Amino acid sequence: MSRAALLVLADGRFPAGGHAHSGGAEAAVRAGRITGAAELEDFCRGRLHTAGLVAASVAAAAALGCEPAGLDAAADARTPSPALRLAARRLGRQLVRAARATWPSPGLDALARDFPKGAHQPVVLGLTARAAGLGPEDAAYCAAYESVSGPATAVVRLLGLDPFEAAGVLARLAPEVDEVVGRAVAAARDAAVEGVDVLPAASAPLLEVCAEAHAAWSVRLFAS
Amino acid sequence: MTDTATTAGVRATARIGARGDGRGGTCLPVLRGEGPLAPRRTRGSGDEAHVLLVGAMGGPLGGDRFAVEAHVAEGARLRVGSAAATIALPGQAKGAAARYDVRLTVADGGELHWLPEQLISARGSDLYVTTRAELAPAARLVLREEQVLGRVGEEPGRLTSRLAVRIAGRTVLDQELSCGPGAPGGWDGPAVLGGHRAVGQLVLVRPEFAKAPVVARVLGEGAAVVPLAGPAALVTAVAPDARLLRALLDRGLAELG
Numbered sequence: 001m002s003r004a005a006l007l008v009l010a011d012g013r014f015p016a017g018g019h020a021h022s023g024g025a026e027a028a029v030r031a032g033r034i035t036g037a038a039e040l041e042d043f044c045r046g047r048l049h050t051a052g053l054v055a056a057s058v059a060a061a062a063a064l065g066c067e068p069a070g071l072d073a074a075a076d077a078r079t080p081s082p083a084l085r086l087a088a089r090r091l092g093r094q095l096v097r098a099a100r101a102t103w104p105s106p107g108l109d110a111l112a113r114d115f116p117k118g119a120h121q122p123v124v125l126g127l128t129a130r131a132a133g134l135g136p137e138d139a140a141y142c143a144a145y146e147s148v149s150g151p152a153t154a155v156v157r158l159l160g161l162d163p164f165e166a167a168g169v170l171a172r173l174a175p176e177v178d179e180v181v182g183r184a185v186a187a188a189r190d191a192a193v194e195g196v197d198v199l200p201a202a203s204a205p206l207l208e209v210c211a212e213a214h215a216a217w218s219v220r221l222f223a224s
Numbered sequence: 225m226t227d228t229a230t231t232a233g234v235r236a237t238a239r240i241g242a243r244g245d246g247r248g249g250t251c252l253p254v255l256r257g258e259g260p261l262a263p264r265r266t267r268g269s270g271d272e273a274h275v276l277l278v279g280a281m282g283g284p285l286g287g288d289r290f291a292v293e294a295h296v297a298e299g300a301r302l303r304v305g306s307a308a309a310t311i312a313l314p315g316q317a318k319g320a321a322a323r324y325d326v327r328l329t330v331a332d333g334g335e336l337h338w339l340p341e342q343l344i345s346a347r348g349s350d351l352y353v354t355t356r357a358e359l360a361p362a363a364r365l366v367l368r369e370e371q372v373l374g375r376v377g378e379e380p381g382r383l384t385s386r387l388a389v390r391i392a393g394r395t396v397l398d399q400e401l402s403c404g405p406g407a408p409g410g411w412d413g414p415a416v417l418g419g420h421r422a423v424g425q426l427v428l429v430r431p432e433f434a435k436a437p438v439v440a441r442v443l444g445e446g447a448a449v450v451p452l453a454g455p456a457a458l459v460t461a462v463a464p465d466a467r468l469l470r471a472l473l474d475r476g477l478a479e480l481g
Contacts, residue, residue: 024415031445033414046410053408076453077388077398080460082440085453176409201386202408203399204416205423205462212440212448 005132008102009125010142012153017094018146021087022154022222023047027210029158037165040155044148044173048180050204052147054078055122056184057199059143060136061191062126068111068119074196075120081208083215085120087224093118095128105131140184144177154222233287233315233322236261240304242273242334243297249273250300261290263304272301277340279310284322286315286350291325296334296363303337309372309466310341312381314348321350321382328356330363342370342422342466345404349381354388361392362431365456368473370424372466373403373417380404380421389427389456396454397427420446420462422469428480429456438480447472449479 008014025043028034034043058071079085096118100108107127111119118124122143129139152166183200190198211224238261241254250273257263262278277292284290296302312322330336336357343353359365369387373380382404389397401423403411410416417423437451447461459476463469 028414042413043415046413046415049408077395080458201398201400209448213442
């Protein structure tokens with residue numbers, strides 16, 4: 001495995017479209033639930049242990065070689081909001097395009113063919129990690145970190161938050177990202193043996209509810 | 225000395241089985257309680273049988289393991305409620321968690337309305353509750369679950385609740401919520417509950433949703449109706465208290481017709 005490949009995949013400038021999504025932060029800012037760094041940290045922590053844990057476990061399971069269609073259905077069942085399912089598929093489609101150009105592989109070709117409208121992004125992420133010669137832990141790190149870096153970056157733009165403060169939030173969450181990755185990889189290994197029903201299903205009611213309201217706004221800065 | 229019988233907690237399973245009575249109604253060949261769980265038949269309406277779950281002793285307390293199993297056979301119609309809210313309380317053994325498992329199965333043409341009162345997580349309690357519904361392709365379901373974090377003015381205990389719904393062998397909904405002391409961080413923050421003390425879900429499964437899924441809509445701040453990836457719809461709601469939560473879920477149900 002190449003450690004540099006992980007940096008390429010995890011780089012915020014990797015052209016996979018993630019910068020257009022706030023991970024629910026735009027809706028939370030508008031509702032007045034995020035007004036500064038402290039609330040951003042609490043928001044990111046909650047997202048990490050719910051949507052982040054689920055995404056990391058799905059990505060790790062895909063990297064381990066679990067069947068993509070089963071993982072995609074498991075991601076659907078864990079994402080009640082149709083706005084979030086749509087966003088996850090759009091991100092998946094953008095990632096598969098970038099990944100096939102970067103790390104050509106039969107697995108990614110098959111995924112693009114089987115999911116013309118896009119598979120859930122963590123499924124694609126896991127297969128991309130595999131194509132890049134990375135392992136389940138790497139895939140889980142990318143997903144878990146993305147679950148907090150997306151909102152942190154978005155809030156810099158939405159609130160004009162000092163980028164140093166946003167970086168501080170991410171640094172303080174690092175030990176919990178490690179912990180979530182550990183749980184996600186353990187669950188993915190169980191899922192490889194027992195099936196996808198044993199994957200974590202941690203949910204965040206406000207993220208789900210607010211995603212629907214956000215999708216209905218006529219003017220917004222972020223796609224989700 | 226610790227009394228092992230006490231620290232092991234109470235194990236109890238209640239079973240309800242409904243089937244068509246051959247005259248267009250529903251009979252209950254299985255209606256069996258155990259320990260603190262007592263299912264009672266009440267007056268039904270039309271072709272539907274009604275059952276009320278009565279908690280004869282209260283709890284679950286730490287260390288208890290409760291289970292309720294309900295099966296609705298082909299063409300039968302069953303409505304289950306509860307006489308009062310369920311209150312999770314701390315047990316005598318420090319650190320002993322309680323479990324409450326609900327298993328629901330509905331056959332083709334069967335219909336189940338599973339509408340218990342709230343689950344209240346009292347201070348110091350620790351409960352893991354699971355609700356798993358397994359439905360045949362032409363089964364119908366209305367399922368409500370509501371969690372209230374703490375009695376009035378009280379800090380909540382630890383509560384983890386998982387809800388999974390499978391239709392024709394395919395999982396269409398799988399959600400777990402963890403809150404209270406010791407739960408993963410951020411549970412009360414702006415992404416998860418945002419300080420709300422009541423949270424609930426209402427699941428509707430109807431075969432006709434396969435062709436005509438519901439349209440997603442927001443029910444004010446804190447609640448939304450959404451179509452799931454299958455012939456089902458979900459109302460998710462958070463509210464400051466149990467009364468306001470029930471009003472949101474009732475409104476969601478009314479909007480779904």
